[in-house]
Amino acid sequence: MGLVVEILALPLAPFRGVGWVIDKVVRAAEEEYYDPAPVQEALVNLERAREEGRIDDEEFARHEEELLHRLEEIRVYQLQRGARPGL
Incomplete structure (x- = not known):
């Protein structure tokens, strides 16, 4: 039965290939x-x-806050994906 399904699905192969590449x-x-x-x-x-x-302390604090927020975003994403943070 698998061969029949493959033959019938053959016209869809280019779409599956594009989907694979996009993924x-x-x-x-x-x-x-x-x-x-x-x-x-x-x-x-x-x-x-x-x-x-x-840079002065004010500019440092502003940029540091942005970068620390970004690291937190990365850590949350990694935890949601089941990866160990920082790896």
């Missing part, structure tokens, strides 16, 4: 968007900029 692209985009490493690196660079006097 892979979405997964890759999500992995990149929810990667905590760039945000952690931005926090390190932000701290370095403050220490070197390139």
Whole structure:
């Protein structure tokens, strides 16, 4: 019966292929968007900029808050997906 179903579904193969490609692209985009490493690196660079006097404390606090909020968003996403946070 599986062969009959495959033969009957053959005209739909291009659509399944497009769906597979879209799924892979979405997964890759999500992995990149929810990667905590760039945000952690931005926090390190932000701290370095403050220490070197390139930004003041007010600007530092504003950017730090945004980055920490982003890390929290990533952690929540990872917990919802069942992944271990930070990995």
